[in-house]
Amino acid sequence: MAEVEETLKRIQAHKGVIGTIVVNAEGIPIRTTLDSSTTVQYAGLLHQLTMKARSTVRDIDPQNDLTFLRIRSKKHEIMVAPDKEYLLIVIQNPSE
Amino acid sequence: MFMDESLDVVGLQTSWKKTHPQAHDSKICQTNQVHTAEVETQAKFFSENGTQTDPHECLADPFLLDRDLSSDLPGLKDFLCRVEDMVIEELVKNAKSHAFDGFEVNWADQNQTVLCLYCLGYPDARKKGLQVTSVSWNCTGSVIACAFGRVDDGDWSTESSCVCTWNLDRRNLNPNQPDMVMDVATPVMCVSFHPKRPSLIAGGLYNGDLIIWDTSRTQDPVLAQTGMSPDAHREPVYEVKWVPVAHRGHLIVLSACSGGRVLLWSLDGVEGKLTLNSAYALVSQQLPQTTAFSKLQTKGGINIGVTSLTLSPWDPDTFLVGSEGGLVLKCTFSSQTVAAVPSDGESVTLHAPAQFSFSPRGGPIHSLHFSPFHRNLFVSVGTDGLAHIHSILQPRPLLALRVSDSYVFGVRWSPVRPLVFAAVTGQGLVQVFDLGHKSLRPVATIDQKTGGQPAYCLEFSPQQLLAVGSADGTVNIWQLSAELTEQGPRETAILEQLANEVAE
Numbered sequence: 024m025a026e027v028e029e030t031l032k033r034i035q036a037h038k039g040v041i042g043t044i045v046v047n048a049e050g051i052p053i054r055t056t057l058d059s060s061t062t063v064q065y066a067g068l069l070h071q072l073t074m075k076a077r078s079t080v081r082d083i084d085p086q087n088d089l090t091f092l093r094i095r096s097k098k099h100e101i102m103v104a105p106d107k108e109y110l111l112i113v114i115q116n117p118s119e
Numbered sequence: 120m121f122m123d124e125s126l127d128v129v130g131l132q133t134s135w136k137k138t139h140p141q142a143h144d145s146k147i148c149q150t151n152q153v154h155t156a157e158v159e160t161q162a163k164f165f166s167e168n169g170t171q172t173d174p175h176e177c178l179a180d181p182f183l184l185d186r187d188l189s190s191d192l193p194g195l196k197d198f199l200c201r202v203e204d205m206v207i208e209e210l211v212k213n214a215k216s217h218a219f220d221g222f223e224v225n226w227a228d229q230n231q232t233v234l235c236l237y238c239l240g241y242p243d244a245r246k247k248g249l250q251v252t253s254v255s256w257n258c259t260g261s262v263i264a265c266a267f268g269r270v271d272d273g274d275w276s277t278e279s280s281c282v283c284t285w286n287l288d289r290r291n292l293n294p295n296q297p298d299m300v301m302d303v304a305t306p307v308m309c310v311s312f313h314p315k316r317p318s319l320i321a322g323g324l325y326n327g328d329l330i331i332w333d334t335s336r337t338q339d340p341v342l343a344q345t346g347m348s349p350d351a352h353r354e355p356v357y358e359v360k361w362v363p364v365a366h367r368g369h370l371i372v373l374s375a376c377s378g379g380r381v382l383l384w385s386l387d388g389v390e391g392k393l394t395l396n397s398a399y400a401l402v403s404q405q406l407p408q409t410t411a412f413s414k415l416q417t418k419g420g421i422n423i424g425v426t427s428l429t430l431s432p433w434d435p436d437t438f439l440v441g442s443e444g445g446l447v448l449k450c451t452f453s454s455q456t457v458a459a460v461p462s463d464g465e466s467v468t469l470h471a472p473a474q475f476s477f478s479p480r481g482g483p484i485h486s487l488h489f490s491p492f493h494r495n496l497f498v499s500v501g502t503d504g505l506a507h508i509h510s511i512l513q514p515r516p517l518l519a520l521r522v523s524d525s526y527v528f529g530v531r532w533s534p535v536r537p538l539v540f541a542a543v544t545g546q547g548l549v550q551v552f553d554l555g556h557k558s559l560r561p562v563a564t565i566d567q568k569t570g571g572q573p574a575y576c577l578e579f580s581p582q583q584l585l586a587v588g589s590a591d592g593t594v595n596i597w598q599l600s601a602e603l604t605e606q607g608p609r610e611t612a613i614l615e616q617l618a619n620e621v622a623e
Contacts, residue, residue: 026196026199031199033203033207034203034206034207034210037207037210037211037214038210038211038214039213040210045195047192053192091205091209093209100213102206102209102210102213106198106202108198109194109198111199111202113206113210115210115213115214117213117214117216117219
């Protein structure tokens with residue numbers, strides 16, 4: 024669909040963005056701008072990590088829920104926007 | 120009764136034919152004069168653009184938009200609408216934020232000093248006064264192989280020597296007792312472990328022989344040998360390297376000798392045979408004319424002796440050759456020009472591989488190494504004590520660093536830090552340089568305490584240990600400090616910038 028593409032293109036066009044991945048509820052990537060092996064790796068690992076982060080937040084306070092997850096590493100920053108059915112992963116190199 | 124008679128001719132005027140006087144009229148016409156004019160124009164600014172459709176294979180990418188996403192994935196559009204603004208806001212904030220500037224985390228204990236972990240030696244070799252000519256780590260980084268031989272002997276040497284291996288991960292490692300000792304009839308000039316198979320070692324000998332050992336065989340580790348065939352080298356083999364491309368299931372070994380020959384052998388592991396695949400000969404007449412070396416045009420072709428060689432990790436077709444006369448040449452495996460040397464009975468035709476010549480140095484080039492982080496950069500060292508950093512696109516070096524006042528025998532880029540390289544000198548020192556620092560002086564100097572004896576070779580292991588082989592027959596294993604083994608954030612960008620400088 025054109026709107027889906029448009030949105031992803033807008034996100035990808037931001038300064039320093041290396042890649043964008045959309046993952047479904049089972050952890051299977053459905054849209055990506057990176058190559059397949061990297062995508063599969065990111066999707067699998069970040070899906071598990073997001074689930075763990077969400078359960079951590081809810082264990083501390085059952086009324087609370089995870090809205091956004093950011094992982095900052097030496098080389099980039101990984102941002103995960105979670106949802107009931109999908110996951111949006113954006114990898115950015117902030118120091119560029 | 121019948122008599123001849125001639126009668127007059129009777130003529131009749133025609134009644135219907137008349138002579139028509141033809142009416143003549145002459146007229147001339149000419150077109151008007153054609154007006155011509157000449158004008159010239161030229162485009163001052165051009166721009167080029169090209170488009171091409173993707174090749175068919177790319178369209179089979181499972182993540183592509185051939186499917187109608189909205190019907191397969193309900194809610195995707197809504198999900199993206201919900202998160203888009205939040206994500207974009209975070210991306211913009213991140214790009215401008217200075218929150219993490221200078222913030223560094225220590226995950227491991229930082230060791231600030233350089234430690235000598237082991238000092239390995241083989242007493243028998245030391246008794247014979249043999250020197251370590253070459254070291255090589257295997258692909259897992261646990262075994263180190265050392266070749267013993269002589270570098271300072273000018274004469275044809277027939278003393279027997281050996282190749283020793285130590286496994287550093289074994290608990291009861293005895294530095295004076297190698298795990299395996301392989302005896303050889305002549306000094307060994309170079310060794311190289313196979314990059315994928317941890318038990319194969321290739322060694323080049325002083326008499327031109329090339330031997331492949333398989334350390335997993337208990338009976339006789341010698342797997343294959345070239346022997347004294349017309350295909351083999353006649354001069355000392357200075358460099359031997361495994362070529363990572365598998366050719367029909369066989370492994371390929373490259374060997375280069377000081378007789379100007381670079382040979383590619385194909386190893387048949389099952390039968391234990393080395394067959395010559397292709398051969399290249401370097402002659403002075405066939406050198407590319409990019410430098411002032413063209414003044415030296417002699418009638419007979421002088422063989423360019425090869426003292427060092429490096430394969431490009433980025434382009435499987437390119438390799439660099441350093442010669443005894445100080446030349447650094449860029450060569451290609453797929454050269455079609457036939458070499459101008461008389462055939463010596465080899466089974467394949469010799470080709471001339473040299474394509475490009477870099478600015479010559481004043482002495483033999485002892486070591487060359489391609490950068491593992493940038494496809495165009497390499498470093499070269501020789502007897503003039505300088506380390507030159509070149510880009511393969513230009514003949515003049517980008518940087519010249521003074522390593523020492525004596526000869527420099529080996530140089531290697533660090534496998535983890537794009538801007539760091541280490542060089543060993545004739546005084547036994549290891550100088551480590553960091554190109555990220557503004558000054559051109561070494562960032563660390565390791566004194567091996569070998570009493571001023573030269574160090575001939577060095578290799579980085581996959582676990583960031585540094586092995587240095589010296590003339591007194593010992594190999595020191597050094598562990599470098601944390602700042603030399605951990606990559607900083609902007610190193611690749613600085614390296615890219617360095618590579619793009621144009622040398623004046």
